[in-house]
Amino acid sequence: MDYYMVLLLILPFVWAFIRVVSSNLSSQTLPPGPHPFPIIGNILELGKLPHQAIAKLSKTYGPLMTLKLGSITTIVISSPNMAKEVLQKNDRAFSSRTVPNMAHVFDHHKVSIAWIPANSQWRNLRKACATQIFAPQRLDATEALRLAKVQELLDHVNQSCKSGAPIDIGRVVFTTSLNAISNTLFSIDLVQYDSNLSQEFRDLVCGVAKEAGRPNSADYFPALRLIDPQGVRKRTRIYFSKVFGIFDGIINQRLQLRASSKGFKESNDVLDSLLNLTEEDNSEISLLDIKHLLLDLFLAGIDTTSSTVEWAMVVLLQNPKKMAKARDELEEVLGKGGHVQESDISKFHYLQAIVKETFRLHPPGPFLIPHKA
Known part of the structure; x- marks a missing residue:
């Protein structure tokens, strides 16, 4: 003893x-x-x-x-x-990444292009993105769609100004970004400017972003991962479930159309292109890969854009002289009542400086995704 x-x-x-x-x-x-x-x-x-x-x-x-x-x-x-x-x-x-505890929900870290190491699976997903989403010819083909969504935003803002209604900049830009991406991916508008669904979807995406950026004790002390003391993984599971539910409905509907309609005509959107890849012989991309890839694209592209525009407007409103200078540049390049084209972006030198300064002061993802040696 x-x-x-x-x-x-x-x-x-x-x-x-x-x-x-x-x-x-x-x-x-x-x-x-x-x-x-x-x-x-x-x-x-x-x-x-x-x-x-x-x-x-x-x-x-x-x-x-x-x-x-x-x-x-x-x-x-x-x-x-x-x-x-x-x-x-x-x-x-x-090249590997440090995987936070919240990314383990639904084993997202095992199939997400953001978290998996640079292996054959990662290369397949990267190739699919490069050829089916971000290829120059793909981006050129969807330019008219992006301009249409921007025009819808301008029309909504003008209508609100005429009626004297207040404008929630973050919300309307979020709606524009969401519909631009959903049309590129699915050929549909997911939300409308005045609908409650827009705010619900924004709360959903922002909720995931907050959980990803929230300091989590389980990330600093891996022994706490099973306990999840702050409930981060629990809340993330709820958000992921709702987003995957939306994706499952869209994907299943598209699969039924492709299977049942003899005269089905592909919309040539990203979803059709990815589904075509899954049907190829010896395809290394599955429906599960597509669903998690769509999640990555939505999370990376929507809230980051709307929050950056919102911060840019906040900073400009606090600096009236800078706002006036930006407005003068717009009128100089476009003329009064002119419409912005993507080819005009290179001419907006001062506006580009505003965007870069906004990124410096208020980066949407300050640490991006930490690397792991």
């Missing part, structure tokens, strides 16, 4: 000694950084705006800095030259 008592007393000291020695050894090979607190590390130093906090810390500790976030050691790169070393010269070694 005495032997076990002595062993129990000694074990904590042995464990503490090992921790101290290992931390000292690792600190000799890691870049400099602020001294971490026991257990929590440097979490408290991140504050409510972690990207700004890290920018300030980098002025003290340099462009290559070590942070201890709970039990996770994180290396922060905060200069263009260091970023090129990692993302260009050593891109293969750093």
Whole structure:
């Protein structure tokens, strides 16, 4: 009995000694950084705006800095030259991603192009995106659609101005972005400007974005992942279920049309193109891959656009002189009452500067998706 008592007393000291020695050894090979607190590390130093906090810390500790976030050691790169070393010269070694706990819902991390490593599955999904969605001829073919959706936005704004109704910039831009993407993917408008469904869909997408960006203790302490103490994974499951329910309805309806109608004419949208890929011999893309790919496209393309436009308008309203200068450039390039074409974008030098400054001050995804070595 005495032997076990002595062993129990000694074990904590042995464990503490090992921790101290290992931390000292690792600190000799890691870049400099602020001294971490026991257990929590440097979490408290991140504050409510972690990207700004890290920018300030980098002025003290340099462009290559070590942070201890709970039990996770994180290396922060905060200069263009260091970023090129990692993302260009050593891109293969750093191509994997750190998967947050919320991405494990429905095993999304195993099929999502955002999270899976650069293996054959990732290359197949990337090829599908490059050829069926982002190919120059595809983008040129959908230019008229994008212009039509922008015109619908302008018409809605003009109508609201005439009636004296207030305009929720974030909401109307979200509706425009959502319908532009849904038409490209499915050839349908998912929402209308004055419908409750638009706000519901926005709440759904914004909910997923918030859970993805919310600091989660389960990401800093992997031992807590099964417990999900903050309920992040639970809420994400609800959001994913609703979005997948919408996708399942659209995909099943399209499959029924393709199977039952002899005279079915393909709409030549992204969904038809992806379904054609699944029907090829030895196809390596499944319906499950398509559903999760659609989720990635919706999350990446809708809320980021609407939040950026909303922030740009906020900053311009706070700077009337800048707003006037931007308006003058619009009239100079387009003339009064002129319509914007995508070919005109290169002529808006000041407007492009406004967009870049908005990204700098209010980035929609400050850390993007962290890389993992």
